[in-house]
Amino acid sequence: MATLRPRLDDGAQTTVHVAAFPRDRVRVSVARLPEPETLVHWCRRREHHHAIVGGFFVRPHNAPLGELRIGGTPVEHVPFTEPWGTRRACVSIDGTAVTIARRPDLPIVPAGDLLQAGPLLVHDGASAITGADEEGFSAGAAQFDSDITDGRHPRSALALTDDHLLAVVCDGRDADDVGLSIGELADVLVGLGARSALNLDGGGSASLVCHGRLVNRPREQHGIELLDGRPIATALVLSLAA
Numbered sequence: 320m321a322t323l324r325p326r327l328d329d330g331a332q333t334t335v336h337v338a339a340f341p342r343d344r345v346r347v348s349v350a351r352l353p354e355p356e357t358l359v360h361w362c363r364r365r366e367h368h369h370a371i372v373g374g375f376f377v378r379p380h381n382a383p384l385g386e387l388r389i390g391g392t393p394v395e396h397v398p399f400t401e402p403w404g405t406r407r408a409c410v411s412i413d414g415t416a417v418t419i420a421r422r423p424d425l426p427i428v429p430a431g432d433l434l435q436a437g438p439l440l441v442h443d444g445a446s447a448i449t450g451a452d453e454e455g456f457s458a459g460a461a462q463f464d465s466d467i468t469d470g471r472h473p474r475s476a477l478a479l480t481d482d483h484l485l486a487v488v489c490d491g492r493d494a495d496d497v498g499l500s501i502g503e504l505a506d507v508l509v510g511l512g513a514r515s516a517l518n519l520d521g522g523g524s525a526s527l528v529c530h531g532r533l534v535n536r537p538r539e540q541h542g543i544e545l546l547d548g549r550p551i552a553t554a555l556v557l558s559l560a561a
Contacts, residue, residue, distance in 0.1 A: 320336070320337070320338050320529050320530075320534065321336075321337045321339070322334060322335070322336055322337070323335040323337060323507070325503075325507055325510075327497070327499075327503060331497040332495070332496070332497070333471075333489050333490055333491055333496045333497050333498055333499055334489065334490040334495075334496050334535075334536075335487065335488075335489045335490075335499075335507060336487065336488050336489070336490075336527055336534045336535050337485055337486075337487050337511065338369065338371075338485070338486040338487075338527060338529050338534075338557075339483045339484070339485050340369070340483060340484045340485075340486070340557055340559065341482065341483060341484075341559075342417075342479070342480075342482055342483055342484055344559050344560045345484050345557055345558070345559060345560075346415065346557070346558045346559070346560055347410075347412050347417050347432075347484065347555055347556070347557055348389075348412065348432055348555070348556045348558075349373065349387070349388075349389050349410075349412065349432035349433070349434045349553065349554075349555060349556075350370075350373070350389075350553065350554045350555075350556050351383065351387065351389065351394055351552070351553055352381075352551065352552055352553065352554065355380075355381040355550035355551070355552070356550050356551070357526070357533075357547040357548045357549065357550055357551070358370055358371075358372055358526040358528055358533070358548055358551055358554055359526065359528050359531075359532070359533040359547050359548060360547060361554065362528045362531060362554075363531060367528070367531075367556050367558070368528075368529070368530055368531055368558070369486070369528060369529055369530070369556070369557040369558065369559075370527075370528045370554045370555060370556045370557060371475055371477065371486040371488065371519065371526065371527050371528070371554065371555050371557070372475050372488075372519055372520045372524050372525060372526045372527075372548075372551050372553075372554060372555075373434050373436070373519060373520065373551070373552070373553030373554045373555050374387065374434050374435060374436040374519065374520060374552070374553050375436060375463070375520050376520070376524075376551065376552035376553070377397050381550060381551070381552040382395070382396065382397050382552065383395075383396040383397065383552045383553050384396065384397045384399065384462070385397075385398070385399050385404070385407065385434070385435035385436060385437075386398070386399075386404065386409065386422070386433060386434075386435040387433070387434060387435070387553065388429065388431075388432060388433040388434075389432050390431065390432065391429075391430050391431060399435070399459065399462065400455075400459045400461075400462050402455070403454060403455035403456075403458070403459045404422075404435075405422055405423065406421060406422060406423065406453070406454050406455065407421065407422060407435055407436070407437035407438070407454045407455070408420065408421045408422065408435070408436065408437040408438060408439035408454065408517050408518075409421075409422055409425060409433050409434060409435040409436070409437075409517070410433070410434050410436075410477055410517050410555070411425050411426075411429050411431065411432070411433045412431045412432040412433070413429065413430045413431035414431060417479060417484060418515075419439070419477065419478075419479055419515040419516060419517045420439070420515065421437075421439055421454070422435065434553060434555065436517055436518060436519050436520065437454045437456070437517065437518055438453070438454040438456055438468065438501065438518055439454070439515075439516070439517060439518075440476055440478070440501070440504060440505040440508055440513075440516040440517060440518050441478060441505055441508050441509055441513045441514065441515050441516035442515060443514065443515075444509065444513070444514045445509065446502065446505040446506060446509055447505065448501055448502040448505045452468075456468045457469070464522075467501075467518075467521065467522075468501045470498075470500065471491060471497050471498035471499055471500050471503070472491050472492065472498045472499070472521055472522055473488070473489060473490055473491035473492060473498050473521050473522055473523070473525040473535070473537060473538060474488070474489050474491070474498065474499055474501070474504050474518065474519075474521040474525060475487065475488045475518070475519040475520060475521050475524075475525045475526070475527065476488075476504060476508060476516050476517060476518055476519055477516065477517050477519060477555060478508045478511065478513035478515065478516035478517075479513065479514055479515050479516070480511065480512040480513055480514060481512065481514060483512075484557070485508070485511060485513065485516075486527055486555070486557060487504075487507075487508065487511075487527075488525050488526065488527040488534070488535045489504065489507075489525070489535075490535055490536050490538070491525075491538065492538040492539070492540070492541075492542045493536075493538060493542055496536075501518065504518070519555075520551065522537075522539075522540070522549075523537050523538060523539045523540070523545055523548070523549040524537070524548065524549045524551050525537055525548075526548040526549075526551065533547060533548060537549060
């Protein structure tokens with residue numbers, strides 16, 4: 320577990336929490352939480368040592384937003400507004416193989432687990448944030464509280480380097496922790512050696528649990544700290560093979 324304090328172009332700073340897992344030992348699985356619950360409480364009840372928030376959800380019942388599959392079986396969810404549902408990026412898990420890519424670059428009916436979020440942050444080792452609204456998060460902002468790609472916020476991401484899987488969360492919405500823009504997050508991940516990376520749910524939902532402890536400090540829109548984070552709908556569970 321590492322903590323970084325990158326200095327941004329305007330001199331501001333934020334705290335970035337990075338959990339690195341060897342790719343040849345980590346096992347990743349998608350989980351649908353049966354009831355709205357904070358990630359850290361759910362992990363403690365289920366005895367999961369490491370996990371990161373998954374995809375977006377629709378309140379008040381926390382229905383998953385975006386395609387979701389567990390064990391090859393579709394899980395009930397609210398689709399993204401078309402045409403964005405067929406374009407937005409996913410993490411796909413088939414046994415020990417983990418792939419991060421936009422939906423058209425994955426099998427139509429993938430085996431194993433799949434969680435859709437986005438946008439894609441890193442592709443082939445370079446930032447995938449070009450300024451174009453390729454996955455429609457600005458055009459489709461009505462399905463969210465706001466345009467999630469606009470401004471600096473607490474954010475979460477999953478990334479793959481040549482040797483490691485990275486679970487990354489940044490703090491934000493505080494004078495000492497301004498958060499990251501979507502482009503700044505991509506740049507941080509490239510600097511960490513990411514070959515591919517996916518944006519996960521952020522804001523008050525940004526949560527990373529390591530060794531059973533919530534390592535970041537989630538905050539609501541107006542800076543109110545959420546001591547255990549916000550109840551979420553899905554998670555990515557990370558476990559290490561012996």
